[in-house]
Structure formats: C-alpha cells, structure tokens
Amino acid sequence: MIRAEELTFDYERLDEEGKVESRRRAVDHVNLHIRPGKFIAVLGHNGSGKSTLAKHINAILTPTEGTLWVDGMDTKDEEKLWNIRQDAGMVFQNPDNQIIGTVVEEDVGFGPENLGVPTDEIWERVEESLRTVGMLKYRHHSPNKLSGGQKQRVAIAGVMAMHPRCIVLDEPTAMLDPSGRASVIRTAQKLNQEEGITIVLITHYMEEVVEADHIFVMDDGKVVMQGSPAEIFSHVEELKKLRLDVPQATLLAYELQKRGIPLPDGILKNEELADQLCQLKSKM
Amino acid sequence: MLRDITLGQYYPAKSIIHQLDPRVKLVTTILYIISLFVAKGIAGYAVATVFLVMVVKMSKVPFRYITKGLKAVIMILMITVIFNLFMVNGEVELWRFGFLRITDKGLRTAVFMAIRLIYLIIGSSIMTLTTTPNDLTDGLEKLLGPLKKVRVPVHEIAMIMSIALRFIPILLEETDKIMKAQTARGADFESGNLIQKAKAMVPLLVPLFISAFRRANDLAMAMEARCYHGGDGRTKMKPLHYESRDKMAYGVSWGYLLLMAVLSFAQGFYGVMLL
Amino acid sequence: MSIKIKDVNYIYAESTAYEIHALKDINLEIPDGQFIGLIGHTGSGKSTLVQHLNGLIKATSGRIYFNGRDIYGENFSMRELRSKVGLVFQYPEHQLFEVDVLSDVCFGPKNLGASKEEAERRAKEALRMVGMGEEYDKSSPFELSGGQKRRVAIAGVLAMEPEVLILDEPTAGLDPRGRDEILDQIERLQKERGITVILVSHSMEDVARYVDRMIVMNQGQVRFDGVPREVFRHGKELEEMGLAAPQMTYLMQALKDKGADVDTDATTIEEAADAIEQWLKG
Known part of the structure; x- marks a missing residue:
C-alpha cells in the first residue's frame, strides 16, 4: 500500500533573495512498508518528523531524497497527483481549519465534487459516509455548532466520501477532550475493521495505539523502533528516554518488575495485568 | 456588537423561502433594493412593507432574529436620520433652536430614509438568513457565469x-x-x-x-x-435548476417591481393626492 | 489570599432563545496555597467559573469575595484583582504578539504600571521560572517550538506576580514531554512560592499526580469537592459525567473483582505498586 525508500525531507529557509539560507532535516532516510488493510500507528514527540512523513503520503510534500510509493504510484509523478490524493485521504489536527462547507453534508460532498463524481452518486456517498462515522443526524447542522470530536468525524466522513483505500490521520485527537478522542479513535478502528481501509494514525497518545497492528516510533526524523504494541511497550526505559508515554498498566507492571515481582514484558491492558497478578498470587 | 451582525448567518428552517433557488433570492433582493429607491409616497412604502412582511412571514425566521441585525447599524441609521432631519430645507418650520430647524420636508425625508435603510437591511438579511452561504455562492457563480467568457475568475x-x-x-x-x-x-x-x-x-x-x-x-x-x-x-452536489415555484417567485418579484414603478409614476401625476 | 464564592449563578444570553444556565448556585472557598484541580467535561462550566475569579465575566447573581472584599463592590479595582489572580487561557500561545520574548512577557507588568526596569526584572524572573533561558530573551516568540511558546505565554501571566494562578488546560495539544515539563514547573512554582494554583484539566492522571484538592463540575454545578482519592471513589458517577477515574483505579477495581483483597484507593502508579506488593506478600 505504502512504501518508502530512503525517504528524506529538508525544510528550507529562504533569505530575501530566495536563496536557501538554512536547511533543517525533518525526515531522515526512512524506510518503511505498510500493507493494505492494516492499522498502523506512528508515535513520536513534537518535531520528531512524524507529521512531515504523513504529509508525504498525501503528496502534500514530496521527498528531497528517496522515494515514496502509494499503491505503486510515485508521489513525485505529478500526473498521478490527484489519484494519490484520492487513494490516500488525510485528516488533520485542527478540526476547524479543515472543514470547508458551512453545512455538514456540503462539506462531506466537497471531495467527491472535486473528483467530478456525478450528483446522484455524491448524495449516496455523503449519506453512506456520514452514517459510517455516526454523524448522519447532524447532516443539516452548521459545523460551528459541533464539538471537536464531532467535527473530526465529519472530516473523516469527508475523506471517506472520496473512497480512499488508506486514510492518514495526523494527530486527529490532539485538540480534543477525552470523550471526543475516544469517539475519533473508535471511528478509525471501525473503518479499518469493517471497510478494510488502511489506517495510518499519527499521535503522541500511547493509549490510542495499543490496538494497532504495527507501530513505528520516530525520533529526530528517523524510525527508531518498530513492532507490535507488545514489543514496543516492553522497552519501557527506551520509551522514557524518548520522552514518550507508556500505558499505565505497562508502567505499573514495570514498576512491579523492578520490585522483584516476576511479571512478563509487554503487558498493555489492565485486565491482562490483573490476570497475571492473580496467577502469581495463586502460585504463592 | 460584532456578534449582532446577522448578515451572512444562516438560520435553518423549512420554509418556501429557504427552498427557493438562490438565484431567485439574489435577483429578488436586488429588485427589492431597486424598488426601495423607486418608491415614492406612502402608497409605495405601504406596498414595500406588505411585500417585506409577507416574505418574512413565509421565511419562518423569528422577527427578533432579523431585527438583531439592525443593532449593528443603528449608528449609521441615526446619523442618516439626523442629517436629513436638519439639513433638508422645507417650507413649513416645525421646530427651531438657534440655527437648528426641522421642517416638514426634512421630517418626511428623514422618516422615509430610515424606512428605506431598515427595509434594505431586513431585505438582504432575509436572503442570507434563508440561504446557506454555499447556496448563495453557487447562485452567484451561476448568475455571473457569463462573465467567465471575459476571463473573470467567477x-x-x-x-x-x-x-x-x-x-x-x-x-x-x-x-x-x-x-x-x-x-x-x-x-x-x-x-x-x-x-x-x-x-x-x-x-x-x-x-x-x-x-x-x-x-x-x-x-x-x-x-x-x-x-x-x-x-x-x-x-x-447541489446543482441549481429552476422548479415551478422559482418561476412563480420570479413572476411575483417582477410584478412587484412593476407595481412599484407604476405607483411611483402615478405619484408624479397625482403627487398631492397620494402625499 | 482567599477567594470565597457565594451563591454564584451565571446565565448566558439571558432571555433569548440561546439562554444557557452556565453556572448554578456555586459556593466554594479557596484558601491560601492550595493546589486545586478543577475537572469537568467540555461545557461543564469550569472555564466560565474561572473567568469569574478575575472578573472577566460578571456573575448574573451572587457574590465573590477576594480577601473578604466584594469584587462587585463600588471601590473594588478590577485591575488590582487581575494582577492578583492570574489567568492563563487555553492555548495561551495564541496571544503572543511582541517582536521578542522578553517584551511580550513585559506586557503584563507594564499594564500594571511597572517601570521598564521593574517590568524587565519581573519578566526575566518569570521566564527563568518556566525554564526559558536568557538565550531566548531576544528571539521572536513565533520561532519557538509549541511547548516553548506555551511556557513564554505562561511566563507572561507569572510576570504579573499573581497570588492565585489559574491555568485552563495548560497541557492541551502538547506531547508528553511538553506536558510533563509544564506540570512539573507549575508544581515547583506552587511549592516554592506558596501561591494558590487552580489547574483546569480533563486528564485524571495529571490531576491525581499533582493536586491536593479536586473540584468536579458537571452541568454548571459543583458535584464533588475533596482530596483526589475520595473523589475517585465515585467512579460510576464520574463516568456518567463523561469523565473517568485514573487508570490505576480501574486496575485495582479489576483486581478486586477477581477476588483479590486489595485497597482500591490507589490512584498513582506508586500507590498501586505498594498496594499490590503488600497484597502479594500478605
């Protein structure tokens, strides 16, 4: 679905005459391969390059060096630009700044309109997408009256209506409250499981990634760790060094291990930890 | 005060006015504004009032919501009224204080001017309140469509x-x-x-x-x-095409303008009778 | 510096179709030097309440006393109140406007009538307090990272030397690193200066870790007020308000449900670890 080879991107700062004054490397020789239908998470703190990477998948940015393919299409190929953007949709961080329509359904229709979809089909797609994200009853509302989580779900529906095979969500929950955050993540999971859409979730909230199929951890423009959630979260010390959070259950298990209690690595959920502890107790 | 501006805010409701094609509403608003400047005398204003009240009633937008928009322009309104009140010289003096004087003609001009401005604002508010901004821009795009030929980026x-x-x-x-x-x-x-x-x-x-x-x-x-x-x-997603109600509405609007023109013309002849 | 809130009601857009009863009969007392967490779902009235405390919003009815003086009284100076009760809004970095960091932080003290030297002295002190070194004094605030911008904005309020510091979701949108840095600095500040801090938040983990008193609001009313572990005992009610207890509370509950005889009051990792260790060895 998505493949990056030696992907590198420099932000350039131009002086007044338009010459490159300074460069800052945001993504540094990244190699990755994302298979169709997977739920992928990219973790990293601000400035780690994860958002820059995300913008490459939608061809908003093109690599300074290296190559990125979306469904076999090179993002540098300008003729494929609109195909790539239709194929890999993108949801951004700020819910207010990505809604174009003044009525929910009109906003969802914006993408298909740009693709030149016939009118009747636009209506079908809009209805279907709004139903999938659970916002159908708000179709005639103004986006300004919705909560942050609802706005993000409208934005997701707007991407869905373009019938993409992959959706990149760039910190979609950073500006939301806990219940909004949960509703957006649930929606992303549903799209992945029920519609088979590949999800690339960029985030710094670790509780959102425990269910992911695969996690990439980025730091300073590089992929520094990758693996399943259980694998990633068994490296508590490394994650702490990267100043990333670890699920609370994992932290507690780690604390107990340090106190000499023999628990396995990679515990992610409360239930898991409680089970393990009860087993230990029964053996005592 | 900024919050009181209703111009450009959409009021969701299900009314015949909401359902009209935005082009009809745009054209009607323009016709209405023209009619206000054509209007002369009480009869003309009476017809303009009836027309406006009918449209407001049919739009199902609460009246209080509409008048809120007036608050924002009350200063401009006051200045216009005061300006007309004191500056227009008529024959019959009604009131005098030093160099300030109000005449019958001044009073009449001031009142009509105020009415004209208020109706103008209410009229355009009704259009924006009953049309989603997207519809409005779609309508404008379609109406101005012919300008594309002369390279206007419509x-x-x-x-x-x-x-x-x-x-x-x-x-x-x-x-x-x-x-x-x-x-x-x-x-x-x-x-x-x-x-x-x-x-x-x-x-x-x-x-x-x-x-x-x-x-x-x-x-x-x-x-x-x-x-x-x-x-x-x-x-x-929402292409514009005229329904029969849109055609009827066009008929009503043009009919209204015609009536206003006739009234104003008659005013020229029988000025005194109609005031 | 005590604040006393008595029977405060606030009705937004009174007698219009949009009327909202945002605060209902609020009675609170905030004594000196407490670290308070103010929790509530979006729209619970918590932001409205804190804006009352420095006079940005006037209560529809009720009284607020600052050090025993009625802030709606005739001779009460709002400017003085605003210098004593500092309020840091959500996403405070959006209010930065000056050409350099130092001038921006000087804005508050200058408004209070401080001389240029005095304002700069206070600004520098405030900037060091939030961990912004001298090397940043002359940088443009718009070239800093998100976390740094936020700290500069907080310094902008600290430079007014408030005795009560209110922060409305100071960690929103920050990554874990930025979040920990800011919360640690606020905690240190509270301890070293003995000022009252009110932290508006919806992160239960943050609150459990830092505060000594928790006020929970829902639908414009104060629902719980007490030390965190007491409040977290009401897990069910908190969930009904769209809030949650800290993860540790759920874990201890899960253990107890499986028949373990543990104390479910633990709210932080350390407390939970202690309780589990005790239970395993016991």
Whole structure:
C-alpha cells in the first residue's frame, strides 16, 4: 500500500533573495512498508518528523531524497497527483481549519465534487459516509455548532466520501477532550475493521495505539523502533528516554518488575495485568 | 456588537423561502433594493412593507432574529436620520433652536430614509438568513457565469466568498478569546484617547492576523488534500435548476417591481393626492 | 489570599432563545496555597467559573469575595484583582504578539504600571521560572517550538506576580514531554512560592499526580469537592459525567473483582505498586 525508500525531507529557509539560507532535516532516510488493510500507528514527540512523513503520503510534500510509493504510484509523478490524493485521504489536527462547507453534508460532498463524481452518486456517498462515522443526524447542522470530536468525524466522513483505500490521520485527537478522542479513535478502528481501509494514525497518545497492528516510533526524523504494541511497550526505559508515554498498566507492571515481582514484558491492558497478578498470587 | 451582525448567518428552517433557488433570492433582493429607491409616497412604502412582511412571514425566521441585525447599524441609521432631519430645507418650520430647524420636508425625508435603510437591511438579511452561504455562492457563480467568457475568475470569487462566510464566526469567537486573554494580562481596550485606543489594539490584531494566516494555510492544505484544483472538472452536489415555484417567485418579484414603478409614476401625476 | 464564592449563578444570553444556565448556585472557598484541580467535561462550566475569579465575566447573581472584599463592590479595582489572580487561557500561545520574548512577557507588568526596569526584572524572573533561558530573551516568540511558546505565554501571566494562578488546560495539544515539563514547573512554582494554583484539566492522571484538592463540575454545578482519592471513589458517577477515574483505579477495581483483597484507593502508579506488593506478600 505504502512504501518508502530512503525517504528524506529538508525544510528550507529562504533569505530575501530566495536563496536557501538554512536547511533543517525533518525526515531522515526512512524506510518503511505498510500493507493494505492494516492499522498502523506512528508515535513520536513534537518535531520528531512524524507529521512531515504523513504529509508525504498525501503528496502534500514530496521527498528531497528517496522515494515514496502509494499503491505503486510515485508521489513525485505529478500526473498521478490527484489519484494519490484520492487513494490516500488525510485528516488533520485542527478540526476547524479543515472543514470547508458551512453545512455538514456540503462539506462531506466537497471531495467527491472535486473528483467530478456525478450528483446522484455524491448524495449516496455523503449519506453512506456520514452514517459510517455516526454523524448522519447532524447532516443539516452548521459545523460551528459541533464539538471537536464531532467535527473530526465529519472530516473523516469527508475523506471517506472520496473512497480512499488508506486514510492518514495526523494527530486527529490532539485538540480534543477525552470523550471526543475516544469517539475519533473508535471511528478509525471501525473503518479499518469493517471497510478494510488502511489506517495510518499519527499521535503522541500511547493509549490510542495499543490496538494497532504495527507501530513505528520516530525520533529526530528517523524510525527508531518498530513492532507490535507488545514489543514496543516492553522497552519501557527506551520509551522514557524518548520522552514518550507508556500505558499505565505497562508502567505499573514495570514498576512491579523492578520490585522483584516476576511479571512478563509487554503487558498493555489492565485486565491482562490483573490476570497475571492473580496467577502469581495463586502460585504463592 | 460584532456578534449582532446577522448578515451572512444562516438560520435553518423549512420554509418556501429557504427552498427557493438562490438565484431567485439574489435577483429578488436586488429588485427589492431597486424598488426601495423607486418608491415614492406612502402608497409605495405601504406596498414595500406588505411585500417585506409577507416574505418574512413565509421565511419562518423569528422577527427578533432579523431585527438583531439592525443593532449593528443603528449608528449609521441615526446619523442618516439626523442629517436629513436638519439639513433638508422645507417650507413649513416645525421646530427651531438657534440655527437648528426641522421642517416638514426634512421630517418626511428623514422618516422615509430610515424606512428605506431598515427595509434594505431586513431585505438582504432575509436572503442570507434563508440561504446557506454555499447556496448563495453557487447562485452567484451561476448568475455571473457569463462573465467567465471575459476571463473573470467567477468560480474563484465564489469560493473565496464562501470560505470567508464560513470563517467569520470562527474569527469573531477568536477575537473575543484573545481580547479576554489580553484583558487578563491587564490590557485595557476601553479607556484612553484615540491614539491610546489604537495602540491598545496591537496586542489584539497581531495575534488575530497570525491566527488567520495559520488557518488559511491549514485550510489550503486541507483543500488540496481533498483534491481541490479549481473549478474545472468539478461536479456539484447541489446543482441549481429552476422548479415551478422559482418561476412563480420570479413572476411575483417582477410584478412587484412593476407595481412599484407604476405607483411611483402615478405619484408624479397625482403627487398631492397620494402625499 | 482567599477567594470565597457565594451563591454564584451565571446565565448566558439571558432571555433569548440561546439562554444557557452556565453556572448554578456555586459556593466554594479557596484558601491560601492550595493546589486545586478543577475537572469537568467540555461545557461543564469550569472555564466560565474561572473567568469569574478575575472578573472577566460578571456573575448574573451572587457574590465573590477576594480577601473578604466584594469584587462587585463600588471601590473594588478590577485591575488590582487581575494582577492578583492570574489567568492563563487555553492555548495561551495564541496571544503572543511582541517582536521578542522578553517584551511580550513585559506586557503584563507594564499594564500594571511597572517601570521598564521593574517590568524587565519581573519578566526575566518569570521566564527563568518556566525554564526559558536568557538565550531566548531576544528571539521572536513565533520561532519557538509549541511547548516553548506555551511556557513564554505562561511566563507572561507569572510576570504579573499573581497570588492565585489559574491555568485552563495548560497541557492541551502538547506531547508528553511538553506536558510533563509544564506540570512539573507549575508544581515547583506552587511549592516554592506558596501561591494558590487552580489547574483546569480533563486528564485524571495529571490531576491525581499533582493536586491536593479536586473540584468536579458537571452541568454548571459543583458535584464533588475533596482530596483526589475520595473523589475517585465515585467512579460510576464520574463516568456518567463523561469523565473517568485514573487508570490505576480501574486496575485495582479489576483486581478486586477477581477476588483479590486489595485497597482500591490507589490512584498513582506508586500507590498501586505498594498496594499490590503488600497484597502479594500478605
């Protein structure tokens, strides 16, 4: 679905005459391969390059060096630009700044309109997408009256209506409250499981990634760790060094291990930890 | 005060006015404005009033909501009235204080001018209250469509308008927030002379501009990500086509303008009788 | 510096179709030097309440006393109140406007009438307090990272030397690193200066870790007020308000449900670890 080879991107700062004054490397020789239908998470703190990477998948940015393919299409190929953007949709961080329509359904229709979809089909797609994200009853509302989580779900529906095979969500929950955050993540999971859409979730909230199929951890423009959630979260010390959070259950298990209690690595959920502890107790 | 502007705000309701084609509403609003300037005498204004009241009733927008829009322009209204009241010289003097005098003609002009302005604002508010900004820009785009042939970027203008309308409430809210935040840091937006007041606006305007640019940047990116590439090859979710009710509405509007013209013409002949 | 809130009601857009009863009969007392967490779902009235405390919003009815003086009284100076009760809004970095960091932080003290030297002294002190070194004094605030911008904005309020510091979701949108840095600095500040801090938040983990008193609001009313572990005992009610207890509370509950005889009051990792260790060895 998505493949990056030696992907590198420099932000350039131009002086007044338009010459490159300074460069800052945001993504540094990244190699990755994302298979169709997977739920992928990219973790990293601000400035780690994860958002820059995300913008490459939608061809908003093109690599300074290296190559990125979306469904076999090179993002540098300008003729494929609109195909790539239709194929890999993108949801951004700020819910207010990505809604174009003044009525929910009109906003969802914006993408298909740009693709030149016939009118009747636009209506079908809009209805279907709004139903999938659970916002159908708000179709005639103004986006300004919705909560942050609802706005993000409208934005997701707007991407869905373009019938993409992959959706990149760039910190979609950073500006939301806990219940909004949960509703957006649930929606992303549903799209992945029920519609088979590949999800690339960029985030710094670790509780959102425990269910992911695969996690990439980025730091300073590089992929520094990758693996399943259980694998990633068994490296508590490394994650702490990267100043990333670890699920609370994992932290507690780690604390107990340090106190000499023999628990396995990679515990992610409360239930898991409680089970393990009860087993230990029964053996005592 | 900024919050009182109803112009450009949509009031959702299910009414025949809401359902009309935006082009009909745009054209009717223009016809109505013309009619206000054609109107002469009580009869003309009476017809204009009846027409307006009918449209307001049919639109199902609460009257209080409409009049809220007037608050924002009350100053302009007052100035116009006062200006006309004292400046227009008539024959019969009604009141005098020093060099200030009010005559019958001045009073009449002032009253009619006020009515004209109020109706104009109510009339255009009704249009924006019953038409979603998207519909409005679609209508405008279609009406101005012929101008594309002379290379006027009609689609782009329409898109700019619709985005502006979408972001007005967001920026108003933001203004309020920044103002409060700076007040909490001891800023004072109210007292002082004009220069001090202007200086006090800097901590408000700079963050507001920065935020507006940031939003513009974000929005441009979001639009591109959703394959926006100008008006070419774009289809419409809600294409415009006239229904029979739209044709009827056109008939009513033109009929109304004709009536107003006739009345005004008659006024020329029988001026005294009709006042 | 005590604050006393008596029977405060606030009705937004009174007698219009949009009327909202945002605050209902609020009675609270905030004594000196407490670290308070104010929790509530979006729209619970918590932001409205804190704006009352420095006079940005006037209550529809009720009284607020600052050090025993009625802030709606005739001779009460709002400017003085605003210098004593500092309020840091959500996303405070959006209010930065000056050409350099130092001038921006000087804005508050200057508004209070401090001389240029005095304002700069206070600004520098405030900037060091939030961990912004001298090397940043002359940088443009717009070239800093998100976390740094936020700290500069907080310094902008600290430079007014408030005795009560209110922060409305100071960690929103920050990554874990930025979040920990800011919360640690606020905690240190509270301890070293003995000022009252009110932290508006919806992160239960943050609150459990830092505060000594928790006020929970829902639908414009104060629903719980007490030390965190007491409040977290009401897990069910908190969930009904769209809030949640800290993860540790759920874990201890899960253990108890499986028949373990553990104390479910633990709210932080350390407390939970202690309780589990005790239970395993016991």
